[in-house]
Amino acid sequence: MRAAVLSFPGSNCDQDLVWATQQVAGGCAEIVPATATTLSGFDVVMIPGGFSYGDYLRSGAIASVAPVMTAVRHFADAGGFVMGICNGFQILTAAGLLPGSLQSNTQLDFVCAPTSLKVENVRTPFTNRFAPGTTITLPIAHGEGNYYADAGTIAELEAHGQVVFRYRENPNGSVHDIAGITNRAGNVLGMMPHPERAVESLLGGTDGLGVFTSLLAATKEATYASR
Template sequence: MKAAIITFPGSNCDRDLAQAFERAGADVVRVWHKDSALPAGTDVVGVPGGFSFGDYLRCGAIAAQSPISTAVRAHAARGGYVLGICNGFQVLTEMGLLPGALMRNAGLKFMCKTVGLKVAMTDSAYTSGYVLGQTIQVPIAHHDGNYTVDAETLALIEGDGRVAFRYAENPNGSMGDIAGVLSENRRVLGMMPHPERVVDPLNGGTDGQPLFQGLIGNMALA
């Protein structure tokens, strides 16, 4: 399985995300935001956290207009997998691959700590390695992580079972305690917490491992 990890000016979690995919058994290729195409044979695109383009205009808005973004949209349209974490989640909403927007935290402060996440569904490649209702410990580090969406779309997301993870204790005001949401075909996942930071016991935990292992395993069986 081949994972393409995108780097924008201001990305700072791209190396962590690459290593998480490598640990799960993927072949990783690094992609610069000015590239116009993804590497041949790409199975999953990873859009990392950080502060792309300094978070100017809106978080992720400029990154969503980068040359590589056209290729990412096309990859998703073909049914390819895309994982966006933290700033990557913001980028995916700006690309139009996921509904909603990530607004300023309710407390108007940057938050950096480990939080409990409840696994809200297991009917996706990303969540198949967990148990429904399981609580995992995953770090957050964001200033604009308040997931916001209109009432009609929220009802649709909830009704379709597309909420992947919820905060056990909501740290940022996200509607429905939503920490991660999936596309209609469940192949695009955006989440604010950082599972790539908990794939090695030396970093304080391994609760992120099942996400990457489940994803790579399911793609291999597809």
């Protein structure tokens, strides 16, 4: 698996993703700047957490129109796997690659804590190594993680199995306790919790490793046009 880890001014989890992919999951990862115009040759695109462009205007707004995002759209349209974590999730919604938006936490505070999640859908490229109904613990660290979409969109997400991760105890007010979703095709994932921060026992747990090993398995079978 060859992963492109995007890096915007203000990204601060890009090296964490490189480490999780390369040193722990056994893949190959490369930092790709926001100015890049192609993602040819990669199997996966990862958009890290942080504060891209200082979260100026609103989280993910400026990053969503950075040059590399045109390449991300082409990559996703061709069936390539795209994963956005925390600020990466915000960028994907701002870019229109995922429905809904991430708003300020209902308590208006930044939350940073281990959080219990249910893996709702194990039939995705990002979760195929989890058992159905598995509960995992991943860290969260965000001030705008409150997922919102209108009632019609939420109904579609639920009906088509696009809710992939759900909070056991909602930490931010997200509608339907949503912690992570995919697009309808299932090849684009956005999630607020940080799996890359839970891949080694030394860091408090390894529940996040399944996301990376799932991608590793999925890329072995992928035949999308961008490869």
